[in-house]
Structures are given as structure tokens and as C-alpha cells.
Amino acid sequence: MKIVFTIAFILVLLFLQIGIFPHLDIAGSFPNLIVLTILGLSILQGWKKSLPWIIAAGLFLDFYSFSNFLGFSVIALLIISYLAEFLSQSLIKKVNLPSVLLIFLITIFAYYLILLIFFDLRFIGLIVGIVYNLIFSLPIFYVLKKIQSKTKV
Amino acid sequence: MAKSQSKILILVVLIIVLVVLNVIPGVSKALGNFVFKIFSPVGKFFINVGDRVVGFFDVIFSIKHLAKENTFLQQKNKELEAEISLLKEVEQENLVLRKGLEISEKDILIKEVASIVSKDIQGIEDWVLVNKGSKHGVEKNMAVISSDMALVGRIIEIMPSFSKVMLISNKDSIVAALVENARSEGLVKKQDKLFMDFIPRGESLEIGERIITSGMDKIYPKGILIGEIEDVDLSNNQLFQKITITSAVDFSKLETVFIVK
Numbered sequence: 001m002k003i004v005f006t007i008a009f010i011l012v013l014l015f016l017q018i019g020i021f022p023h024l025d026i027a028g029s030f031p032n033l034i035v036l037t038i039l040g041l042s043i044l045q046g047w048k049k050s051l052p053w054i055i056a057a058g059l060f061l062d063f064y065s066f067s068n069f070l071g072f073s074v075i076a077l078l079i080i081s082y083l084a085e086f087l088s089q090s091l092i093k094k095v096n097l098p099s100v101l102l103i104f105l106i107t108i109f110a111y112y113l114i115l116l117i118f119f120d121l122r123f124i125g126l127i128v129g130i131v132y133n134l135i136f137s138l139p140i141f142y143v144l145k146k147i148q149s150k151t152k153v
Numbered sequence: 154m155a156k157s158q159s160k161i162l163i164l165v166v167l168i169i170v171l172v173v174l175n176v177i178p179g180v181s182k183a184l185g186n187f188v189f190k191i192f193s194p195v196g197k198f199f200i201n202v203g204d205r206v207v208g209f210f211d212v213i214f215s216i217k218h219l220a221k222e223n224t225f226l227q228q229k230n231k232e233l234e235a236e237i238s239l240l241k242e243v244e245q246e247n248l249v250l251r252k253g254l255e256i257s258e259k260d261i262l263i264k265e266v267a268s269i270v271s272k273d274i275q276g277i278e279d280w281v282l283v284n285k286g287s288k289h290g291v292e293k294n295m296a297v298i299s300s301d302m303a304l305v306g307r308i309i310e311i312m313p314s315f316s317k318v319m320l321i322s323n324k325d326s327i328v329a330a331l332v333e334n335a336r337s338e339g340l341v342k343k344q345d346k347l348f349m350d351f352i353p354r355g356e357s358l359e360i361g362e363r364i365i366t367s368g369m370d371k372i373y374p375k376g377i378l379i380g381e382i383e384d385v386d387l388s389n390n391q392l393f394q395k396i397t398i399t400s401a402v403d404f405s406k407l408e409t410v411f412i413v414k
Contacts, residue, residue: 011192017274019199023207023405027345030276051160055167063188064274064282070181071171078164119278120324124345129276 003052010056013037014064028122029129031136034061038077039107039137040144042084043100054081069118076114080107097138104137105130186286186312193270193284193315200269204406265289265412267297270315279320279404280306285412286314296366296373296413303378303401304328304366305410316412320404321379322347329369330379332358332396338367341379341398350395358385364398374413 013033021030034057041050058074065073084107092099108130115121121129174180189196215222267283285291297305297318306326310317319326321341328341330349337356339349341364349364362382368375384397 011195014274015192015195015199018196018271019201019203020206021274022272022276023203025276025405028276028279032275034274048157048160051164055164060188061274063185064271070175070184071168074167074171115275119275122324 003056006052007056010034010053010060013057014060018064024132026132027128028125029132031133033136033140035077035080035108035111036104036133036137036140037144038081039084039104040141042081043088043095043103043141044145044148046085046089047078047081050081054078072118076111079114080111083107083110100141101134101138104141105134108133108137182310182312186314189270189282189312189315193282197268197270197284200272201408204408207405262414263411264295264414265291267316267410267412269407269410278325279323280309281318281320281404281407283316283318283410283412284314286312286316288313291316291412294372296377298377298411298413299402299407300409300411301401302411303380304373305402305404305407307372308412318410322400322404327370328373328379329367330364331367331375332356332382333363333365334359335362338369346383347380347398347400348395349398351393352396354387354392354394356394358382358394358396360385364396 017033021033024030038050038054038057041053047054054077055074058071058077061073061077062070084103087103087106088095088099092103112121112126112129174184265285267285269281270284271282273280283297291308291311293308293311295308297307299305304321306318306320306323308316309319321328322343324343326343329338330341331338332349332352335356335358337352337358339351341347341349352358360382364379364382366373366375366377366379378401380398380400380402382396383399386395386397
């Protein structure tokens with residue numbers, strides 16, 4: 001039942017990403033709702049508990065991305081999810097607004113570095129992408145926190 | 154602990170399965186086709202909803218400019234009506250000449266009408282997914298144009314029921330082009346904007362002039378509208394002039410396209 005909920009939730013995010021977010025394009029970049037959700041969940045509950053989310057989201061990202069290597073996004077999300085948990089639990093003990101922002105900044109930057117393996121990103125696109133995702137990260141994080149406290153995702 | 158170990162085991166198995174799927178040719182494409190088949194109606198619905206929402210806000214923000222725009226459009230309409238009547242004469246003459254030369258009436262053959270069912274969700278590469286594939290006779294490198302006959306891009310990947318279209322706004326896209334009046338040839342590429350360079354400095358170019366495909370790349374048929382000249386760069390230290398182009402297509406609002414041969 002939990003996996004059905006996970007897939008359904010990821011699908012809603014995916015279609016919002018396809019339908020709405022391309023219209024928010026600045027210098028060819030727009031926020032990645034799916035990546036931000038995975039990062040938020042990883043900070044809140046760690047990468048192991050987020051594994052079903054990572055697999056479902058990664059596979060959908062792969063199908064709907066330009067990468068011809070199936071599994072690339074699963075691996076990329078796993079790496080940043082592990083990094084987010086490591087930063088939130090080992091390095092930054094207290095999860096507050098600045099620390100959450102810092103974790104998002106580092107992990108989003110890491111995600112773009114991973115993307116550079118497959119994609120030829122322009123510098124300006126990369127910077128705008130990081131800043132744009134960072135702006136959306138906090139609202140998404142607090143929405144997830146609210147949902148988690150009510151439903152135990 | 155056992156639960157955590159089983160999760161890691163599932164992950165390892167999944168990664169092995171994915172590697173195997175990537176190694177066997179055609180399997181990942183078939184899987185993609187299957188996923189798109191299931192989810193493309195929902196994807197299309199969300200794309201339409203997104204377009205409507207953005208269109209609604211566009212209307213609200215543009216209300217104060219409407220009166221000015223209306224006057225401009227009325228003037229433009231009169232000009233176009235005059236141009237149409239002139240073109241009708243030319244068309245008639247053209248028909249006679251074509252008949253004489255036994256040339257097909259349509260140099261551009263519309264192969265398929267396709268709907269856009271998905272867009273690049275990472276925003277890194279400019280491409281769209283259309284709901285026509287090899288089953289419908291779509292082939293790699295076929296040109297794709299908008300419903301108002303402006304250049305959209307070309308087919309770069311084909312699945313049985315779907316195809317990926319690389320937009321001309323993709324940084325890897327190159328289109329052999331022609332300035333319609335000046336007849337200067339060059340290549341249209343994308344940096345921050347669409348541009349065309351290596352045009353000799355002597356050529357007289359005007360802002361607003363139309364850029365069309367030249368057909369020299371053997372991919373895009375000749376005469377398809379690409380856009381208009383937005384700016385001409387005549388920097389002194391350059392042997393050539395470079396022009397910036399505004400595409401005739403609003404890629405964020407594309408819904409239906411034609412695949413042409």
C-alpha cells in the first residue's frame with residue numbers, strides 16, 4: 001500500500017514538473033520538484049527510509065530525461081540522498097533553517113556535478129539552476145515536514 | 154537491522170537489473186515506450202493545464218497593453234490583407250509555372266500530425282516527446298514544424314509509438330539557414346539565444362527580416378520559417394556579422410506539431 005502511495009505521489013510531482021515548471025524557466029533552468037522532494041525526505045528520515053521514493057523517482061526521471069542510461073537518476077538521487085543524510089546527521093547536528101539551506105545548497109550543487117557527467121551544462125544555467133532550486137527548497141522541505149508529522153510518510 | 158539489509162539487497166539487485174537492461178539493445182527503449190503509453194495522456198493533460206494557467210496570467214498581465222496592441226494589429230491586418238491579395242496573384246502565377254514544370258505542389262510533405270506529450274523535465278536539454286513513432290512511419294532526422302509552419306526541430310530518437318524531438322533551441326542543434334531577402338547563408342545555432350554567424354560584413358541586413366531554412370543540411374526542407382532578425386552585431390574586430398534571431402515558435406506553448414519529410 002505504501003509503495004502505491006509513493007508511486008502516486010511521485011507521479012503527481014512528475015506531472016507538475018512536466019506541466020507547470022517549464023513555464024518558470026529562467027536562463028534555461030527551472031526547479032526540479034522531484035530532486036528537492038527526495039532531498040527533503042532524506043534530511044527528514046534518512047536515505048534508507050527514502051529508498052522506495054528514490055527508486056520510483058529515479059526511474060521516472062530517467063524515462064522523462066534525455067539520458068539514455070536507465071538507472072542514472074536512481075544512482076544520482078542515491079548519492080545526494082546519502083550526502084543529505086550524512087550532512088544532516090553527522091556534520092550538522094541541529095536541523096534549523098540555515099543548516100537546512102546549507103544542506104540543500106551542498107546537495108543541489110553535488111546533483112549538478114553528477115549531471116555534468118552526461119550533460120554539457122552552461123555555467124550560467126548551472127548557477128541559475130542552483131539558486132532557483134535553493135529558493136524552492138525551503139517551502140518544499142516544510143511542506144514535507146508537515147505531511148510527515150501528520151501521516152508518517 | 155534485517156529490514157535495512159533487505160533494502161540494500163533490493164537496491165543492489167535493482168542496480169544489477171538496470172545495468173542488464175541497459176546492455177540488452179532495445180529493452181530500455183521498449184520500456185520507455187511502455188511507460189509513455191501509460192502516462193502520456195496524463196502528461197498531455199498536465200501540459201495543457203500548465204499552458205492554460207500561464208495563458209490566463211498572460212492575459213491578466215497584458216490587459217493594459219490590449220488597446221495599444223489592438224490598434225497595432227488593426228493596422229497590421231490592413232497591411233496583411235493588401236499583401237494577401239498580392240500573394241494570391243503570385244500564387245496563381247506560381248501554379249501555372251509549376252504545372253508547366255511538372256513540379257509537385259508541396260515541396261514539404263507533411264508525414265504526421267503529432268501531439269506533444271512530454272517535455273524535458275530537468276530543463277537541461279531542449280527536447281519534447283511526441284506521440285508518433287516508428288509505427289507511424291516516423292524516421293530519424295525528419296523535420297518537425299509547428300502548426301503555423303515554423304521550424305520546431307528534428308526527430309532524434311524513435312520508439313514504436315513515440316519520438317523525441319530536439320528543438321532548434323537545443324545547444325546541439327545546427328540548422329542551415331538563409332536570410333530571406335538578402336539571401337545570405339549561414340548556420341543557425343543556440344548560445345544564449347538563437348544566432349546566425351559568418352555572414353559577410355558587406356551584406357545589408359535589417360532587423361525584422363525573416364530567416365528561413367536553406368535546405369543545405371539535407372535535414373530540414375528549404376523555405377521553412379525559423380524566425381526574425383532581432384539584432385545585428387557589426388563589431389569592428391570581426392570579419393563577419395552575427396545576427397541574433399527571435400524564433401517564430403513559442404516553445405513553451407507548443408501543443409501540436411507536424412512531422413515533415
